[in-house]
Amino acid sequence: MSDKSSTKKLDIFYEEFSSLLGIDKSIISNDLKLSDLDWDSMALISTMALIDEVFEIVISGDELTKCKTFGDIYSLIKD
Numbered sequence: 001m002s003d004k005s006s007t008k009k010l011d012i013f014y015e016e017f018s019s020l021l022g023i024d025k026s027i028i029s030n031d032l033k034l035s036d037l038d039w040d041s042m043a044l045i046s047t048m049a050l051i052d053e054v055f056e057i058v059i060s061g062d063e064l065t066k067c068k069t070f071g072d073i074y075s076l077i078k079d
Helices: 003-021 041-055 061-065 070-078
Strands: none
Touching: 003 041, 041 061, 041 070, 061 070
């Protein structure tokens, strides 16, 4: 995957993730604590679907449940 394609997918993911949680995209950083957001089971399932849709990878609920920050989620999708 090219850098341009990766950047575009990340932009889409950031936009959709912020919309999903009702936050401004500008506050998303690796240090953003999920506990400070409306991070509930519905957000978790929606994030799993979003990751699958944008990156075409499947992240398990268990993997995503272990995430404490947005950086943890980013680590899952970049690997």
